[in-house]
Amino acid sequence: MRSFLGKWQDELKKTFTGKADEVPDWVPKLAEGDDPGYHLPGSAVWAVHGSMSPIVAGIRTLLMQSLHPGALAGVHEHSNFREDPLARLAATIRWIFTVTYGSKAAAEEASRRVRRLHEPVQGSFVDNQGTPRGYSANDPELASWIHIAFTDAFLTAHQLWGGRIPGGPDAYVREWAQAGRLMGVPDPPISEADMRARLDRFFRNGDLRVDSRVTETVDFIRNPPLHPMLRPGYRILFAGAVHSLDPNYRRMLGLSVPRLGPFPLPVRLATKVVLVVVRLALGRRGPSELAARERLRRLGFVEAAGRGLVELR
Helix, strand or coil, rough: CHHHHHHHHHHHHHHCCCCCCCCCCCCCHCCCCCCCCCCCCCCHHHHCCCCHHHHCCCHHHHHCCCCCCHHHHHHHHHCCCCCCCCHHHHHHHHHHHHHCCHHHHHHHHHHHHHHCCCCCCCCEECCCCEEEEEEEEECCHHHHHHHHHHHHHHHHHHHCCCCCCCCCCHHHHHHHHHEEEEEEEECCHHHHHHHHHHHHHHCCCCCCCCCCHHHCCCCCCCCCCCCCCCCHHHHHHHHHHHHCCCCCCCCHHCCCCEEEEEECCHHHHHHHHHHHHHHHHCCCCCHHHHHHHHHHCCCCCEEEEECCEEECC
């Protein structure tokens, strides 16, 4: 039994970091830097990104982002996600955790790096009115869609499966708006209501659609090339992501919450159980958070009960 659990734990770590026995080389660098960063212990961003709900949020984000034909064209025409999906996952995790836990300089450099990689991601697609349109991964409108779909997914998943958010949902949207600015979003939403309204605007304006590319992408997200030991848990997490979707988008994607005859299956509870098991396997605090705390201690910051982060003078 221990041997099986050990192998399962190794495959889980390898999926998220690319390595089973050591952390990626960029993680210890989060302990470097001369400023506390954009986000601190006790912030809404640390609460959301330090939980297990982002695992479900990541699946939901991919499903939502696939609905924009410009975003999907960029993925299909400039990405090797089919051949090496875990590399793309690892790159995304690196950016998220660097902006979350790194110094301001590290967050800014990580975002510049992603934007440089996005520079050749350009092309054209035909919109829903039959008009040819150009796309660029760094285009502000497209960056806005990516940011809003991400923020919506991470907030919703945490509301379903995470704990308390310091300052509430508005605090998370407001704090994570900084990540949008770093990625070229000119006016990211700073409240939950604003974020939902902008998301709905994409839907009402007819900017989103489902075609053969979306169907292919959803099939890939539903059945990624994971190790066989991880597939049962992933199926539950995928069902959780589908459960979390707004019914409008769920219908667009042709997805439905699993049912046993007329009765819906307890997807929310099953997802919670899987996330608890993953938390036990990976530990309460990840290596990125530990590296950030090391930097903060070096800079003279300590956590004081009831006072948040305090700088020692």
